[in-house]
Amino acid sequence: MKAKLYLTRLLIIAVYTIATTQVFAQSEQTFTVSQLIGTGNPDIVGETYTSKMHKDAKTAFLKMKAAAAKEGFDIEVVSSYRSFQRQREIFESKYNKFTKQGLSPEQAIDKIIEYSTIPGTSRHHWGTDIDIIDANVPRPKSVLQEKNFHGNGPFCKLKEWLNKNAESFGFYEVYTDNANRKGFEYEPWHFSYAPVSIPMLKAYRALDVKAIMQAEKIKGSDFFTDQFIAKYRKENILDINPDLL
Numbered sequence: 001m002k003a004k005l006y007l008t009r010l011l012i013i014a015v016y017t018i019a020t021t022q023v024f025a026q027s028e029q030t031f032t033v034s035q036l037i038g039t040g041n042p043d044i045v046g047e048t049y050t051s052k053m054h055k056d057a058k059t060a061f062l063k064m065k066a067a068a069a070k071e072g073f074d075i076e077v078v079s080s081y082r083s084f085q086r087q088r089e090i091f092e093s094k095y096n097k098f099t100k101q102g103l104s105p106e107q108a109i110d111k112i113i114e115y116s117t118i119p120g121t122s123r124h125h126w127g128t129d130i131d132i133i134d135a136n137v138p139r140p141k142s143v144l145q146e147k148n149f150h151g152n153g154p155f156c157k158l159k160e161w162l163n164k165n166a167e168s169f170g171f172y173e174v175y176t177d178n179a180n181r182k183g184f185e186y187e188p189w190h191f192s193y194a195p196v197s198i199p200m201l202k203a204y205r206a207l208d209v210k211a212i213m214q215a216e217k218i219k220g221s222d223f224f225t226d227q228f229i230a231k232y233r234k235e236n237i238l239d240i241n242p243d244l245l
Contacts, residue, residue, distance in 0.1 A: 038125025
């Protein structure tokens with residue numbers, strides 16, 4: 001009887017070990033360079049600029065949206081998946097504008113990256129990140145401003161709800177208001193779906209960002225020195241909410 005019980009326990013341990021190994025293996029996701037820099041991603045679902053997301057992020061978002069609706073909020077996505085080409089258009093438009101105003105290429109780039117990413121480096125390329133507001137309140141002329149999410153701002157109540165509930169759906173604020181954080185300015189509207197964005201960031205860190213940007217001949221990329229890239233990588237890509245690292 002004891003021998004039979006012992007063998008049964010060994011079998012249970014063996015089955016558990018195999019199952020755990022399989023789950024771990026499935027969690028080790030791999031991503032193509034195209035997925036990581038926004039030139040192509042088969043996991044993106046949705047038809048419009050504000051509805052396109054990674055399929056898993058979309059499922060989680062709809063659950064969060066439904067929960068918020070029960071509390072009187074209508075979460076509206078104003079920006080979600082953004083392709084490499086779209087980010088390029090944004091970046092180069094600002095680069096042209098600022099250099100025409102008399103800024104040097106280096107000054108123009110520094111001004112752009114206060115809020116906007118360099119093409120190929122945006123978290124929005126992954127389909128995991130969303131910029132959100134509350135559609136149930138009067139819409140200010142410019143929605144994505146810090147003042148709208150705090151104090152008496154129109155989206156302050158939604159922000160309070162997100163602070164309490166977003167993480168339970170897998171969404172985390174990316175660019176926090178931590179005074180010691182570098183890189184992009186505080187964005188109380190920007191949330192990321194951690195279960196997918198964390199492994200994507202891990203894979204992204206292995207890329208040669210400078211080589212990719214120069215190969216794509218992005219305007220201003222001739223001024224992306226090794227020192228600039230190292231600083232941009234450290235501050236703009238990696239100095240984020242530590243829960244997303």
